[in-house]
Amino acid sequence: MKSSITKLQLKxxxxxxxxxxxxxxxxxxxxxxGVNSFVIPNHFGNGGVAGIAIILKYIKDIPTGTTNLIINSFILLIGYRFLEKRTLIFTIxxxxxxxxxxxxxxxxxxxxDNRLxxxxxGGVIMGIGLGLILKGHGSSAGTDIIAMILKKYLGINFATGTFLLNMSIVLASGFVIGAENTIVTIFxxxxxxxxLEFVTDGFSRRKAMLxxxxxxxxxxxxxxxxxxxGITVFRAYGYYTHKEREVLYIVVSKPQVMKIERRIASIDPNAFVTVSDVQEVIGQGFTFYNPNNKNRRFYDE
Incomplete structure (x- = not known):
């Protein structure tokens, strides 16, 4: 394992x-x-391994960090194969x-006075923290690895597995924190x-136009x-008209959509346009900034 880590670091x-x-x-x-300032003082629960650690803190006064380290170490030993090497290193x-x-x-x-x-x-601060960890190519380990194992051996969707595991821990904590705090914890x-979603891809979301x-x-x-x-042009065939058409595909920022729609309407009022969300865009003009490009002013729109 040490040699693998060394090779990765050299890369x-x-x-x-x-x-x-x-x-x-x-x-x-x-x-x-977020956990120590908002969750524990208000007697809330949590999902994942942190949720288990918090419950043990309430019951036995065991430090949350100690429980978190022990349980996550055990899970990593079982499921380290499910993480790529770089993610594994930063997860540890x-x-x-x-x-x-x-x-x-x-x-x-x-x-x-208002628990909400x-x-x-607390929810926003913890989400920002987890998002920063993911941006740094780490992970929270714990239930994520278990969800990967469930996906491989039981065919359960990763998102579904993560949700079920987290909700199971939150609902189980209801016996300790009470029904009202359990509902607030779910919120x-x-x-x-x-x-977390906003931190990881909130600023890179774009719109795709067809x-x-x-x-x-x-x-x-x-x-x-x-x-x-950049514009991608597809050759398409209309089933209703039985005519060939050129279909244009482009990815733009949100403010640019309305500008393009208005100008398309002035060129071709009968144009068919669909706009959909794009989770992430990687490439020139979005993630690769070229300072020598004379059109660089368009990059930040």
Missing amino acids: LKPWALAYSIFMVTLGCLVYAA YAMFVTSWALNTIFPPVFIS ISAMA MKFLTSAA IVTKEPEQVCQMITETVNR
């Missing part, structure tokens, strides 16, 4: 390694702060940093997921002049 550029370490470390600290690192932070980082507690406010703040988990028009050349020229995005 990583220093800036990439520093970036991952920084993001994972920051994410672990933020997550631990995240496990140790999170466990240390849970036992060491104790920001001022936040207890509100505490849950909202908090949804906010955690939303914040355009069927009688004036493909004019539309392509307009798009090039307006937003300077």
Whole structure:
């Protein structure tokens, strides 16, 4: 295992390694702060291994970091094969940093008369922490690895497996934290997921436009002049009209959609346009910035 880690580290550029370490470390600290400042003081539960650790903290006063380290270490020993090497390394690192932070980082507690406010703040902060860990190519291990095992051997969808495992832990904690706090915890988990999703891909989301028009050349020229995005042209056949058409495909930012739609309408009022969400875009003009490109002003629109 040591040789594999060494080979991987040699493949990583220093800036990439520093970036991952920084993001994972920051994410672990933020997550631990959310747990110790909002979750435990308000007697909420949580999902995953952290949820089990928190329940044991309530029952036996066992430090959450200690439980988190022991359970996650056991799960990693069983399921390390399900993680790519880079993710495995930073997952192990995240496990140790999170466990240390849970036992060491104790920001001022936040207890509100309205439990939902505490849950909202805690959920968002934990989601940001987990999102930063993922951005650094780490993972929270725990239930994620178990969900991968369930997918391989039982055919359960990963998202479904993760949801079932987390909800099982949250619902089981109801016997300790009570029904009301269990409901609030479920609400908090949804906010955690939303914040995590926003951190991991909220800024890179784009819109995909599929355009069927009688004036493909004019539309392509307009798009090039307006937003300077690459256009993919497909040869298509209309079943109803029995005619061949050119279908245009382009990925743009949200503000650019309305601008393009208006100009398409002025060129071809009968054009057929569909707009759909794109989870992530990787490529020139989106993730690869070329400072020498004379059209770089379009990149940030």
